[in-house]
Amino acid sequence: MSRLPVRKTYKLFIGGAFPRSESGRTYDAEGANVARGSRKDLRDAVRIARQAGAGWSGMTAYNRGQVVYRVAEMMETRRAELAGLSSGADEVERAIDRVVWYAGWADKLAQVVGSANPVAGPYFNFTIPEPTGVVGILAPEPPLLGLVSRLAPVLVGGNTAVVVASEAHPLVAIELAECLATADVPPGVVNVITGLRRELAPQLASHMDVVALDVTGADGDLAELERLGAENVKRIVRGKADGQSPYEIEAFLELKTVWHPIGM
Amino acid sequence: MIKDKREVARRGEAAAIPTAWEYAPAPESREIVHFEDRYGLYIGGQFLEPLSNERYTTIDPAREEPLAEIAQAGKADVDRAVKAAREAYAERWSQLRPSERAKYLFRIARILQERSREFAVVESLNGGKPIRESRDVDLPLAAAHFFYYAGWADKLEYAFPNRTPRPIGVAGQIIPWNFPLLMLAWKIAPALAAGNTVVLKPAETTPLSALLFCDVVRQAELPPGVVNIVTGDGRTGAELVSHPDVDKIAFTGSTEVGKAIQRTLAGSGKRLTLELGGKAANIIFDDAPLDQAVEGIINGIYFNQGHVCCAGSRLFVEESIYETVISKLKRRMKTLRVGDPLDKNTDVGAINSKQQLDKIGSLVQSGIDEGAEIYQPPCKLPERGYWFVPTVFTNVAQSYRIAQEEIFGPVLSVLTFRTPDEAIEKANNTPYGLSAGVWTEKGSRILAMAQKLRAGVVWANTYNRFDPASPFGGYKESGFGREGGRHGLEPYVALDGS
Amino acid sequence: MATAPVLPGGFELPLEPRLPRLGSIDAVALEERAATLATRSIKKGSKVFALDLAIRVLDLTTLEGADTPGKVAALTSKGIRPDPSDPNIPSVAAICVYPNLVAYAVERTRGTGVKVAAVATSFPSGQSSLDVKLLETREVIDAGADEVDMVIDRGAFLSGRYAQVYDEIVRVKEVCAGRAHLKVILETGELGTYDNVRRASLLAIAGGADFIKTSTGKLPSSATLPVTLCMLEAIRDVHEETGRVVGMKAAGGIRQAKQAVQYLVQVHETLGLAWLTPDRYRLGASTLLNDVLMQIRKERTGRYQNPDYFTVD
Incomplete structure (x- = not known):
């Protein structure tokens, strides 16, 4: 006698928990009833992401690196599930390796991006990278590798993120969220909203507490999103959906220069 | 005979003691500059x-x-x-x-x-x-x-x-x-x-x-x-x-x-x-080198008539030294020389335009209207031209416009704090994030403050320093x-x- | 014997009530402020005023092993009538000499208003017993000195024996009291940091100094603009806090009129015109005087001057 499998309910990932949309709505994607995140879900996610920022950015870089590495470990144990929800094993392996990278x-x-600056005076002057704050990410395709390629640089730089998952292929994003939830990523550092892009993207772009917006995966009206983002001088990032480089991290960093006199 | 002469000399001396030492004008010559009547x-x-x-x-x-x-x-x-x-x-x-x-x-x-x-x-x-x-x-x-x-x-x-x-x-x-x-x-x-x-x-x-x-x-x-x-x-x-x-x-x-x-x-x-723009916090702790901090405050807000995007326009003073700092600041403000930009002894020159002068004037009026206490040193301004006396506001609340909006003029708003956390919270409580200043003798506190201030440039125990080798630019808006x-x-x- | 109050470690400074905070000095900012003040452009009438003032506050000094009564006599004449050809040139404030020569200077200056200052307390090193220092102080006052320029014991200061430094100043002050003004020489060139300069300034003031003075003039590093600014700020803080007036003397290395003007501008912008009198401010120098005279004549005649026209005394 065959056993009836227990299905997973695909919900949002906000503040380390997996709530349903406060709207109670779902939409049909990949044969599942996926949570259709609302404006309020997004607002909650941004608020929680902001709260999580101090702890995440205050962590030592070494610890942050270990947590991100732990994400790769968790992904490795879920290779099959991730493969089933993406284009397959190759995408999963590349995604995992990218997280490790x-x-x-x-x-x-800080050593590659920062600098000690030889100013013409009796001052010690250095420049260090710092996270920019809450980053909104419109995840590009392919659904896993695209998301990981955009999320990992945001995360490793010490930012917190509110991700709008691929509208057509949202399930792997939630699967990834489960990896994050078990990988010691503090609650609220990454939040994943599934739902309709046209509803969510403008909300993310216009939110005054979202400091940077990754539009690599924007499939709608990019100009409109950028216009909305100008209201708080958002950093608009057009990166690579399948690339890895420290320059991708730098796009989500602020540079802080500190001066101090040198005297006896 | 000799003695008489001496007395003459000493009387002459007594008569020479003036009540003020006015520096004679020391204008830079404008002969060196030639302007065309019109430029393309x-x-x-x-x-x-x-x-x-x-x-x-x-x-x-x-x-x-x-x-x-x-x-x-x-x-x-x-x-x-x-x-x-x-x-x-x-x-x-x-x-x-x-x-x-x-x-x-x-x-x-x-x-x-x-x-x-x-x-x-x-x-x-x-x-x-x-x-x-x-x-x-x-x-x-x-x-x-x-x-x-x-x-x-x-x-x-x-x-x-x-x-x-x-x-x-x-x-x-x-x-x-x-x-x-x-x-x-x-x-x-x-x-x-x-x-x-x-x-x-x-x-x-x-x-x-x-x-x-x-x-x-x-x-x-x-x-x-x-x-x-x-x-x-x-x-x-x-x-x-x-x-x-x-x-x-x-x-x-x-x-x-x-x-x-x-x-x-x-x-x-x-x-x-x-x-x-910016609305930088300049934060003075009670262990700061005070006379130098006062110079930093002056340089932070009156440099270039305050027409500086990174001007230290919000002064945060630890309450325990508030009176001392304000008294030193006012005293120092009295020595600022406002006037002819071409005079080599001028510290504060002319406001760049009528439009800017009006803007400064209206924000200062808002500070008075909202209840802040204004201080301006006695100052003789030229009759023609655009001028604004160096101004400091005390009793300023964080919510006042003069504590929130960029004035881009020689106007300082003073606020107080009790703990470092309070200073950071208030300093970061702005949509801007261009620059900040911090004054303390404690090394670990300097580094902690520098880390927590959300600003692209942090001047510790100095202010308004620039160098081509030093990156400059802002956070947030x-x-x-x-x-x-x-x-x-x-x-x-x-x-x-x- | 005066004793300093016992205070916790780090607060050994014998603070009298309401003395200003010890505080600290940022060296770079202090030097920048001093440099900025030195760029003041002093011209015409304001320059003549400054040059005239420089003479009126001058402690015309000779402190050589080779000093003789004849040398002191010549110097004194110069101090009383710096430029015999110009009756408008005032006398200097004081003649500053070694203890052995005080009597000659007193004799020569009698009735002129020019004071006699004597260095004492085993100038310039201060490395002798307190008894010797007190004896020397008594001797110069008995010989008629109006002012005593004592040195602090830098060895004691630098080894942290602040109470000893304080105590010596108090004891010397007791000898001077009512008879002579006390100038306390910090010898800032040996103190190493501006923090120490400020600390020593407040210590000397607490001990009873009427003036604080930068240097003996016997070191390559004497008065500098940042050092005097640091000391003036200490004086200012004391005045603000207690109302007490303490004078300032910059000495050593001031040879040119232009430097003198810079020092005076600094006083003017730090403490105001009230401090620009011989009662509150002095410049200690020797060769400075002729350069000031040359500049005054240049201002009056419009011609640059030749030192051969000014007496070397």
């Missing part, structure tokens, strides 16, 4:  | 009459006297300038060996040094800033900026590991009126070093140093079209921003205009860097992108690779 950047960034 | 637009290596046929008069804000007629560039003028820049980019500048680009920039640096006195007078005449600052700050820094980026021109591959940096093309650059030549240097030097050509629009009220810079370009024998200067008001800037053949916009100015530019460029794919240092090259290069 970025994990190693956490405690090297 | 500097396009393709020559001055052209504006197709717009529109002109306006630029003045000396300290005397309200006209200095020259300036062209108001229109759409067709901007188009001509962009075409000239494009042609120069494609056919000359991008073809040049980087080491040759470097040498041109070194030349410019040297010529600026040689002509620095002349430029200093122009800056003070047209902008109202004290000659002491033009001479000791603006000019040396402008020349240093060209010298610094000149050296980068043939070393770009070392600035961007694992990449081959390429120029972007034509950069449209729009600069403010507070440091006209220095901002020009901040914009042009890195752009040219990276192999781009530029169309630069100086501020409406302060075009003269940029126009004089065209003569430096000529003396340096820079290929025509590499640097183009279009003058005019915001309309000219808007034409430049929206011109389809400009690859990159760099803007320094108000947050309001910055947002408008970002909106205009939305969806265009053009690169953008913004250096916008103070803009994005950095100017200065290796990081200042980044907005002007394209990086290939994944």
Whole structure:
């Protein structure tokens, strides 16, 4: 006698928990009833992401690197599930390797991106990278590798993220969220909203507490999103959906320059 | 006999004791400067009459006297300038060996040094800033900026590991009126070093140093079209921003205009860097070196009449030393010399324009209306020209407009705090994030404060220091992108690779 | 014997009630402020005023092993009538000499208003017993000195024996009390940091100094603009806090009129005109005087001057 499998309910990922949309609505994607995140879900996610920022950015770079590496470990144990929800094993392996690659950047960034500046005066002057804050990500395709390629640089730089998952292929994003939830990523550091892009993207772009917006996966009216983002001088990032480089991390970093006199 | 003479001498001495030691005027001579009656637009290596046929008069804000007629560039003028820049980019500048680009920039640096006195007078005449600052700050820094980026021109591959940096093309650059030549240097030097050509629009009220810079370009024998200067008001800037053949916009100015530019460029794919407004916190702890901190407060807010985006306009004083700091501050304010920008002893010059003066006046009035306590030292202002007495507000609440809005004038708002956490919370409680100051003798506290202040530049036990090697730029609504240092090259290069 | 109050470690400074906070000095900012003040452009009438003032506050000094009564006599004449050809040139404030020569200077200055200052307390090193220092102080006062320029024991200061430094100042002050003004020389060139300069300034003031003075003039590093600014700020803080007036003397290395003007501008902008009198401010120098005279004549005649026209005394 065959056993009836227990299905997973695909919900949102906000503040380390997996709530349903406050709207109670779902939409049909990949044969499942996927949570159709609302404006309020997004608002909650941004608020929680902001709260999580101090702890995540305050962590030592070494620790942050270990947490990101732990994400790769969790993904590795869920290879089959991730493969089933993406284009397959190849995409999953590349995604995992990419997370590992970025994990190693956490405690090297400041050395590569920062500098000690030889100013013409009796001052010690240095520049260090710092996270920019809450980053909105419109996840590009392919649904896993695209998301990981955009999320990992945001995360490793110490930012927190509110991700709008691929509208057509949202399930793998929630699967990834489960990896994050079990990987010691503090609650609220990454939040994943599934739902309709046209509803969610403008909300994310216009939110005054979202400091940067990754539009690599924007499939709608990019110009409109950028216009909305101008209201709080958002950093608009057009990156690569399948690339890895420290320059992708740098796009989500602020540079802080500190001066101090040198005197006896 | 001898004794008598001595007594004469001593009586003479007694009579000579005055009640005040007034410094005699020490004006820098303006003979060194020659202005044309009217200026055209500097396009393709020559001055052209504006197709717009529109002109306006630029003045000396300290005397309200006209200095020259300036062209108001229109759409067709901007188009001509962009075409000239494009042609120069494609056919000359991008073809040049980087080491040759470097040498041109070194030349410019040297010529600026040689002509620095002349430029200093122009800056003070047209902008109202004290000659002491033009001479000791603006000019040396402008020349240093060209010298610094000149050296980068043939070393770009070392600035961007694992990449081959390429120029972007034509950069449209729009600069403010507070440091006209220095901002020009901040914009042009890195752009040219990276192999781009530029169309630069100086501020409406302060075009003269940029126009004089065209003569430096000529003396340096820079290929025509590499640097183009279009003058005019915001309309000219808007034409430049929206011109389809400009690859990159760099803007320094108000947050309001910055947002408008970002909106205009939305969806265009053009690169953008913004250096916008600020409302910096300058935080004084009770263990600070107080007399030096007071100098830092003064330099933070009264430098360049407070026309400084990174001005330390919000002073946070630990409550335990509040009385002492305020008393020292007021005492020091009484020694500020306000007046003729060309006088070498002037500390605070003229407000840049009538419009700005009105804005400062209305914000100060709002501070009085909201209940803050105003202090202004006794001060004799010239009858003509635009002036504002250095002002400090005490009893300021965080919610007052003078604690929230950028005044861009010599007006300081004083607030107090009790603990470091409170100072940080209040300091960061603003949409801006350009700069901050912190004064304490405790090393670990300096580093902790520097880490927690959300600002692109943190001055610890100093304020308002600038250097070409030091990146400058803001967090949050103070803009994005950095100017200065290796990081200042980044907005002007394209990086290939994944 | 005066004793300093016992205070916890780090607070050994014998603070009298309401003395200002010890505080600290940022060296770079202090030097920048001093440099900025030195760029003041003093011209025409304001310059003549400054040059005239420089003479009126001058402690015309000779402190050589080779000093003789004849040398002191010549110097005193110069101090009383710096420029015999110009009756408008005032006398200097004081003649500053070694203890052995006080009597000659007193004799020569009698009735002129020019004071006699004597260095004492084993100048310049201060490396002798307190008894010797007190004896020397008594001797110069008995010989008629109006002012005593004592040195602090830098060895004691630098080894943290602040109470000893304080105690010596108090004891010397007791000898001077009512008879002579006390100037306390910090010898800032040996103190190493501006923090120490400020600390020593407050210590000397607490001990009873009427003036604090930068240097002996016997070191290559004497008065500098940042050092005097630091000391003036200490004086200012004391005045603000307690109302007490303490004078300032910059000495050593001031040879040119231009430097003198810079020092005076600094006083003017730090403490105000009230401090620009011989009662509150002094410049200690020797060769400075002729340069000031040359500058005054240049201002009056419009011609640059030749030192051969000014007497070397």
